[in-house]
Amino acid sequence: MKDKFSTTTQLGLTRRGFLQSTAVAAGAAVLGTSFAETAQAAASNVVRGYGVTTSQLKDWSIMQKSTGVSMEFTGTNNSVGVFLRDVVASQLGDDADIFVFESGTEDVLGPQGIYLKIDEKHPELTLWDRTPDEWKRSETVVDKEGVQYGVPVIGNADSFGYYPDKMDAASDGNDELSWSLMFDDEKTRGRVAYDQTWTYSIGVAALYLMGLGKIGVKDVADMTGEEAAKVVNFLIERKKAGQFRTLHTAFEEQIQLLSSGTVDVINCWEPAVRETNKSLGSDKTRYAYTKEGYFKWGHGAYIAAQAEGRGNLDNIYKVLNYYLGGEYRAIQARDRGYAGPNMDLGVQYAKENGWSAEEIENLSNTEKKVARKFAKPYTSTTTPTNSDAIEEEWQRFLNA
Known part of the structure; x- marks a missing residue:
């Protein structure tokens, strides 16, 4: 089966990538508190x-009850280069055991020796053999040479969140909508x-223009x-026309922008729509199926190379195996x-733990x-070959 998360090109770590963000210092400051006394942590699971x-x-206490291992997790955002900058420049592997990042980092950080190779025969990785190749061999977790660096x-x-009643769209969210609602529609x-x-936004704008036949992108x-x-020329024109209320x-x-009604359309993560509807007490917002395509992504979990010397690998592999299991799958869905x-394990978990028929059906629907x-294009990577050139163009849009 064709890899769901395939990418065609990757990027080496560039000087520009290190210099153009303050995320390194911020990430190091957070981790200095969260990852103290690593040896003691290893001993205490x-x-x-x-x-x-x-x-x-x-x-995370749910996982602790199931595995005996507790998690202390520090979150980061999804900006280009943040993963690479934080891990390399701040040497986060000195304290972090597991990194969970988007596709692309395994091609850069794996061969540099910053990630351990996955031991597929580790006794705690009990679900590996039954995990489908379309997931475990995807280019989210395997580098260009086929080395398995992640789980x-x-x-x-x-796509985007929206209010169906303001879009003349079906309230159940099953309509296939156009990205024109984001970029080029008078009612929005x-x-x-x-x-x-830009890693999150420029690609979908390109898909929209390609759908109109205005540009060709290989x-x-x-x-x-x-x-x-x-693409940026088009976005600048739309920005000057007042299409975007905010970035x-x-x-x-x-969540704030959508739930407050400040905007009617927002390209966002799907959980933002879910959290908005919870805050509103009803399914007033929906997450769009789109005609032109999507920002498609996958996350992999990678082991920091330094973890090998901390005596904690059994616990780390318990967590990696947990990511493949039914409890994590069901709760995330x-x-x-x-x-x-292993979505089937999620359904099995829900049945065994008394979830409602509606909740179980929702797992299958997910x-x-x-x-x-x-089934639609395209697949993202956090490390495109031409990131410097794309970023320079994107700065024109931000500065316009």
Whole structure:
């Protein structure tokens, strides 16, 4: 089966990537508190994680009850280069045991010796053999040479949150909508929030323009500078026309903008829609199926090389195995709408633990939903070859 998370090109760690963010200092400051006394943590069955916020359980004590291992997790955002900068420049592996990042880092940090190779025969990795290859051999967790550096965690295809009653769309959210609602529609002008991170935003704009036949792009996940310039020219025109009410940067901001009614459309993470509906007390907002395609992604869990000398590998592999199991799968699907490997174990867990018939059906629907979205382009990478050129073009949009 074709890899759901394939990427065609990757990036070496660039000088520009180190210099253009203050995330290194901020990440190091957070970790200085969260990852203190590592040796003591190893002895007390604590595993320390660092990575994308939405890979977390809302309550890690659930895992502790199941595995005997507790998690101390520090979240980071999804900006280009943050993963690479934090891990390399701040030497986070000196304290963190597990990194949970998006696709691309395994091609850079794996061969540099910053990640351990996965021991597929480790006695605590009991679910590995039954995990489908489409997940465990995907390019989210395997480098370009086929080396297994990670364990698959979650995946989804991102679009935008919206209010159906303001879009003349079906209230059940099953309509397939166009990205024109984000970029080029009079009824949404001035009512749109657009993520200011280019890795998350420029690709879907390219898909929209490609759908109109206005531009041609060979690889949306790794545009050339010239291709990116055409997309940015369009976005600048739309920005000056007042299409975007605001640019947003954080998950909490996504929820605030949507739940407050400040905007009608926002390209966001699917959990932002779920959290908005919880706060509103009804399903007033929906997460779009789109005509042109999606920002498709996968997260992998990687072991810091330094962890090998801390005497904690058995506990680390218990956590990696937990990511493949039914409890984690069911809870992530329920709370965030994410799919992942071994979804059948999620359904089994829900049945054995007295979940309602509706909740169990929703787990099956999550798998179907993600399969529907994965049928469309495109697949993201955090490390495109032409990132410097794309970033320079994106700065034109931000500065316009």
